[in-house]
Amino acid sequence: MSTTTFHKDTWELYKSLEMSKQLTAGETLARLGNDHPEIVAMSSDLSKPTRLWDFGKEFPDRFFNFGLAEKNMVTAAAGLASTGKIPFVSTYASFLGVLAAENIRTAVAYPNLNVRLIGTHTGIAMGFYGSSHHATEDISITRAMANMTVISPADGVALSEMVEESVKTYEGPIYFRVSRGREEPVYERKENVVQNKIGKAxxxxxxxxxxxxxxxxxxxxxxxxxxxxxxxxxxxxxxxxxxxxxxxxxxxxxxxxxxxxxxxxxxxxxxxxxxxxxxxxxxxxxxxxxxxxxxxxxxxxxxxxxxxxxxxxxxxxxxxxxxxxxxxx
Missing domain, CATH: 3.40.50.920 (Rossmann fold)
Known part of the structure; x- marks a missing residue:
């Protein structure tokens, strides 16, 4: 196995923007977008670091940027879900699973809505930005919410497969917890073979x-x-x-x-x-x-x-x- 996951250059912003190969939610949603008009996506000024822009550039009329208003974004996603849409909300995990926890609980989990929350750069991936940007509590916060499914994929293949499952067959709110997208893959993508299914280790x-x-x-x-x-x-x-x-x-x-x-x-x-x-x-x-x-x-x-x-x-x-x-x- 290579040692690129913890290589120092992957934390240098301008050297690593093109390296986020494992943040696959946006490209997966773009692939599914034509067949699933119910998909919408929402970000808070971080669509490129989270790679949700991969969907936004293909479907600009179904992509919404909320600026630095993560709590409002979550509540708006709940509103869209109540009309039959499947909103995918993505920002850094510290701003989603931690900062917006009350809105997730009350607006999304309590009414059991089909909102997909994708917290990226979780754990200590933003180490030098300080504790305000760390997310080492988001699993415990979200798994204590009734109705909430909590998923921490190993890599981009796993994320993509379970995002697709969440669009096609899965009901209820989901919190996806992912890192920076610059890590070594665990799974090799296989045509017509699903290696990761929600709920099955x-x-x-x-x-x-x-x-x-x-x-x-x-x-x-x-x-x-x-x-x-x-x-x-x-x-x-x-x-x-x-x-x-x-x-x-x-x-x-x-x-x-x-x-x-x-x-x-x-x-x-x-x-x-x-x-x-x-x-x-x-x-x-x-x-x-x-x-x-x-x-x-x-x-x-x-x-x-x-x-x-x-x-x-x-x-x-x-x-x-x-x-x-x-x-x-």
Whole structure:
């Protein structure tokens, strides 16, 4: 595997604008736009960094820019959904899943409307912009909202496939949580083959000693960690739990029974995130195993360039492998 995900140049704005290949929602919606006139898209002065402009330039009459008014944008999306449209709302996750949380809860989740919320640049991807631009609480916020589906795709293929599913067959509000779009892909696009389905986890690697359950960009880093652990004699299963709510409980319980140890990995506070969701499944099922959550340990990130921060917080492949070894003893 290459090491481009955390390469320093991908955080240099002018060097990396053309590198956001994994932000595929806009191009997917543009492809679906003619057959699905109910699709509309909304942004808040960030249509190019989120790549929602890929849809906007093809369908300018169905694209709306709200400026720096994210809360108004969410409420307007709810209004459009109430008329039968399927609005796709995209901005940075700190401004969507965190800042606009009350509007999402009251205007979108409560009436159970078909609004698709895409929070990009989540976690600490905006590291040097400061805590106001970080989003390490958005999983816990949105998964606590009744009716809300919460998805953290591993890459652009996964995002595209589940965005398309959300247009064609899925009912109810969805919060998609994605990074900067400049990461290494996990999935290879295959013609007429869907590899990611909402609510169904993907076992990307089998193993017998440990299961790593990850979401978002940490899926690829967990695969790197698993490779390093294998070289040290630790057979490691890796599960891409892209849908955090509703969770694939069967995948979790099989992992607990078959490997006896689960490590969850997320670019999020361990309080209320992916790890907490997995723990809830285990406790309510009565299935016991060795268990650890890894992410941000109820703390705010330091301010700095993310490629240093991922190493510092052991959220890169090497760091995850070291956490796993310590966990297993």
């Amino acid at each position: 993907n076992v990307l690697k089998q193993g017998t000693d440990l299961t790593i359950i990850a979401c978002g960009i940490e899926v690829n880093e967990s695969l790197k960690a698993a490779q390093q652990l294998e070289e040290q004699g630790i057979s490691t299963r890796v599960i891409d739990m892209h849908t955090i709510k509703p969770m694939d409980t069967e995948a979790v319980l099989n992992a607990a029974k078959e490997t006896g140890a689960i490590l969850t990995v997320e670019e999020h506070n361990v309080q209320g995130g992916l790890g907490s969701a997995v723990a809830e499944v285990l406790m309510e099922s009565g299935v016991s195993c060795k268990f650890k959550r890894h992410g941000f340990y109820d703390e705010y990130s330091l301010i700095g360039k993310p490629y240093y921060l991922y190493q510092h917080y052991k959220l890169d492949g090497k760091g995850i492998a070291s956490v796993a070894k310590e966990f297993l003893g």
